[in-house]
Amino acid sequence: MELLEPLRERPTTSDALLSTGRTLSLLVLLVLLAWGTGQPFLFPSLGPSAYALAVTPSAATSRWQRAVGGHLFGVLAGLLAYHTIAPGLSVTDIPPALSMPGLQLVGSGFVAVGLTTVAMLRTDLRHAPACATTLIVGLGLLTSLWEAGIIMFAICVLAVADHLIPTTGVDEPPQ
Template sequence: MSVRDDLSAGINVIIHFTFLGAIAWATGRPFLFPSLGPSAYLLATGEQPRAEGAYHVIGGHAIAAVFGLLAYVVFADGLLVTDAFTRAESFSPAVGRLAVSSTVAMVLTTVGMLWSDTNHAAACATTLIVALGLMSTPLDTGIIVASVVLLVGFHGKVVEPLQDHYGVEPRDAR
């Protein structure tokens, strides 16, 4: 355990989410979404080559967003997971369609990440967010990818130079 590394990671997350939160607030658009948290965590806690870095983070989320949207449009267009489960109906056609959408999205995302060697596990949550109707328009998909690009770019251009300047880059990636 390194208190220095832990505090550095916490500060990094504050910086990342203040930046994206400000963009979300200024635009009224969802530049913050659940699967961005694990990506920011990986960036904040240090180099983990198979999961962290622009290629993996951006590529994984882009693949996930596109395949999630494709599955949603084909199998569950117009449905929203929160509405479908509110009714708590056994064998609901809506829940069945969402289950198929999410399964197909996960398979396509998994295979797509393996074939492209992006390997970013957090992106699997992105594909479910899209496939279950939570962010399931082409605009939402674009915002997901833009948000990830902004996160990674901001990390590289602002957070890493600050870490270098103050000598607080995490030494022990976890």
Template sequence: MTTAGARLRQTRAGAAGYAALCALIVLALAGGVGLALRQPWLFPSLGPTVMLFFESPETPSSRPRNAIVGHGVGLIVGAGCLYALGLAGQPSAPEGGLTAAHAVAAALSVALTTLALTLLRMPHPPAGATTMIVSLGILSQPPQLLAMAGAIVLVTLAGWGINRLLLGRA
């Protein structure tokens, strides 16, 4: 038995509409929570995550577990590189200008995140953006990191739920 969502995704226009509408719903939800809590529940790496969820839900990178683990590793590694290179409390790269320490932190955080996710066999490329957001100091304060973690969980659960409901699978 085919679900209505699966039938809709059989044409290019239907698949595009499905992906666009679902992305709009999930990111609007995260944005609404962010507005209510006055915290950054919307940040750049969520965009590619929801695109993966709804454009190619069958790929390993789109698995909910991969998204949660991928972004979680990115958050931890990004914060580790930020602190290890003495950038905590310093202006972010966009605010104060890119420094050598920022460049090292960003490159190292992506390399380590890639290493960890590859070893775990849990690919989720948007996690590379998450780790850079943190290691460049764009979002790096503990409340911001908690908001990012909350948004990742919310977006992943909402994406999984929508795909499960409309496609019959996550």
């Protein structure tokens, strides 16, 4: 098993720059919304989603339905796990080792990833970055219904941008 792709199968510098530009273009409106409103329209799992949509647009897991559906499951599972298991806790205030609050917090994240995974697999709405979204919610970072709405709005903006901004062809094998 090779660690790296052979040079002939790697994107050219031009293709890499085009894909980088597309990745950033998918995020630019969300960057402006986050900056202009002070709301979390830009969060960690959007980066991997934008990258997947930009670099592997023809991959099954890069379809807009899977991106939106996967993140929806991530948000719902995260909210359910967090509000059931670890309400009021947050990974930003790390509890002491072997404490009950620590167990609740990591348990919430664990259950959220499990619920998200089974939901994505059973519905064929698989999108790996959604497991990061479920941890963002399940670990107490964005846990209100307002924040859940912002997450889903941001994912939808990303999906619309993906539809409007032309692909670069990077995921196509060289001829």
